[in-house]
Amino acid sequence: xxxxxxVSKGISIGEAHILDRSxxxxxxxxxxxxxxxxxxxxFRSAVEQTKKQMQETKKKASKIAHKFSIILDTYTLLLEDxxxxxxxxxxxxxxxxxAEWAITExxxxxxLLFDKINDEYLKGKKDDLELVxxxxxxxxxxxxxxxxxxxxxxxxxxxxxxxxxxxxxIPRQYVLGLATAxxxxxxxxxIFASALGIPGVVxxxxxTEKINTGDQVIVDGINGHVIINPEKNLLELYKKKQSExxxxxxxxLLDIGKPAITNDQFHVKLMANIESxxxxxxxxxxxxxxxxxxxxxxxYLSLQNLPSESDLYNNFxxxxxxxxxxxxxxRTLDIGMDKQLSSKGTNDEDNPALGLRGIRLSxxxxxxxxxxxxxxxxxxxHGKVKIMYPMxxxxxxxxxxxxILDNIKNEMREKQIPFDEDIEVGAMxxxxxxxICSDQILGEVDFISIGTxxxxxxxxxxxxxxxQVAHLYEPYHLAILKILKHISDNARKAGKKVSICGELGxxxxxxxxxLGLGNLDSLSMDPHSIPHVKKIICQSSLKDxxxxxxxxxxxxxxxxxxxxxxxxxxKRYPLSFQEG
Ligand code: PEP
Ligand code: MG
Numbered sequence: 001x002x003x004x005x006x007v008s009k010g011i012s013i014g015e016a017h018i019l020d021r022s023x024x025x026x027x028x029x030x031x032x033x034x035x036x037x038x039x040x041x042x043f044r045s046a047v048e049q050t051k052k053q054m055q056e057t058k059k060k061a062s063k064i065a066h067k068f069s070i071i072l073d074t075y076t077l078l079l080e081d082x083x084x085x086x087x088x089x090x091x092x093x094x095x096x097x098x099a100e101w102a103i104t105e106x107x108x109x110x111x112l113l114f115d116k117i118n119d120e121y122l123k124g125k126k127d128d129l130e131l132v133x134x135x136x137x138x139x140x141x142x143x144x145x146x147x148x149x150x151x152x153x154x155x156x157x158x159x160x161x162x163x164x165x166x167x168x169x170i171p172r173q174y175v176l177g178l179a180t181a182x183x184x185x186x187x188x189x190x191i192f193a194s195a196l197g198i199p200g201v202v203x204x205x206x207x208t209e210k211i212n213t214g215d216q217v218i219v220d221g222i223n224g225h226v227i228i229n230p231e232k233n234l235l236e237l238y239k240k241k242q243s244e245x246x247x248x249x250x251x252x253l254l255d256i257g258k259p260a261i262t263n264d265q266f267h268v269k270l271m272a273n274i275e276s277x278x279x280x281x282x283x284x285x286x287x288x289x290x291x292x293x294x295x296x297x298x299x300y301l302s303l304q305n306l307p308s309e310s311d312l313y314n315n316f317x318x319x320x321x322x323x324x325x326x327x328x329x330x331r332t333l334d335i336g337m338d339k340q341l342s343s344k345g346t347n348d349e350d351n352p353a354l355g356l357r358g359i360r361l362s363x364x365x366x367x368x369x370x371x372x373x374x375x376x377x378x379x380x381x382h383g384k385v386k387i388m389y390p391m392x393x394x395x396x397x398x399x400x401x402x403x404i405l406d407n408i409k410n411e412m413r414e415k416q417i418p419f420d421e422d423i424e425v426g427a428m429x430x431x432x433x434x435x436i437c438s439d440q441i442l443g444e445v446d447f448i449s450i451g452t453x454x455x456x457x458x459x460x461x462x463x464x465x466x467x468q469v470a471h472l473y474e475p476y477h478l479a480i481l482k483i484l485k486h487i488s489d490n491a492r493k494a495g496k497k498v499s500i501c502g503e504l505g506x507x508x509x510x511x512x513x514x515l516g517l518g519n520l521d522s523l524s525m526d527p528h529s530i531p532h533v534k535k536i537i538c539q540s541s542l543k544d545x546x547x548x549x550x551x552x553x554x555x556x557x558x559x560x561x562x563x564x565x566x567x568x569x570x571k572r573y574p575l576s577f578q579e580g
Pocket of ligand 2: 431451453454
């Protein structure tokens, strides 16, 4: 059993598909006599696949250089070579080992022969042989250039890391579960898995070296475990757990039409975080009362060229219409850190988390920003649209962004392009400076939304994507609870709305504390979390929640907070915290 960090609840059981293209490692596995023929067939088809790929490359290469295409012919011939193929098949049969291991051993033997040869030309063939064998191993392991779009059946994705641009090209309907070697509690992989409603575990060291494509895998996104080729009894146990989990999820959806109102009549709107307009049609099922965060950068990551104003307008218009009469908060571009534009090339900043991201990039590249603002304003006629600025670290950024927005509004008025004159504008509070000075920022906006994913990262100086410091990424750190209280108090004094759109907002363990901040307008989260959070709110009272929050804030250490919080929440809401 491999241990990692659970980032998306649920249990999935299925065939592993290795995506990682950066590492190659064949592990020795013994196989049963009954599986020998299957293993040989798997090997032969990997050889055929490699030949095909070489021929395809040859076709492309011949347009560039004839010499190169001849080399590819030589490679293909090596795969016709009896020694390489026959010896490998023989090894699988006699030693009862997996194909990856068998061909690696055959290669080693052949390379030793090459070392004894005195002919320089033939010695050069050594590299060719290695390259060809690596091609076969890649295919056996499931690595190939098109492996993202090559998934045509339900699988569990196993990868070293999953970049946000990878996530946009994955055929989502085939992903049963997801496990990665890299990543922390709020890295993008977890957000992606939650959005799909599939179990996800991240931060498992050397994961891709321990699993081969085709292995049966269990991803336990409740406890953060990944199990490879489970024994029959364990498999049965997990199948039972899986069906119980699904039944519980279905039960929660029965009352989904009711709003989240405490028994002393305090209403917290539960909204959804989305990354694309397609997701809106599924939100009703989870009882979302709007979109509290539309992460628009994903509209850019999927494209080689930047989207035009009309692309964006059509997208936002559709989103506003589909969610209407509920509101939609469209966040302006938050490119940077883990989300880089492919059209901008690779990121060369030494410290991208502290670099040109969010509003900083928008204010430097105002053309990109203006196109976004114009398209959002035009879409505002078709529903209840709001604008939100990300990564604010100083009130001046809000003032400058608002000036740009005012100029665009004036231009549109002159050109008689209509938009919602009452459109609300908000700022994300996700840096310590914005949190501490949130009173100033509140003076310039209609609402604020707390981005706890980044706020925790910057407050605690812990990279949210780095599995090595994931144990230090502590949402219930006293400093975090205190800063949340400070921001919420500032919003109350300013008479402005405050919401939370980071992952903490969708964590049922945090719900009572957040409710107890006293003036929460809404929580925005992965839609699958809405029923869980709603259940807690509907069983609570605002008065009690306020006392509870104060009790937590009076504790003196993070350990004490965690103990008190988990103990109390289990006691008060046993049905919500019974799984494990
Ligand atoms: C956050 O930082 O909490 C947030 C919601 O934004 P993102 O996760 O997109 O950085
Ligand atoms: Mg953020």
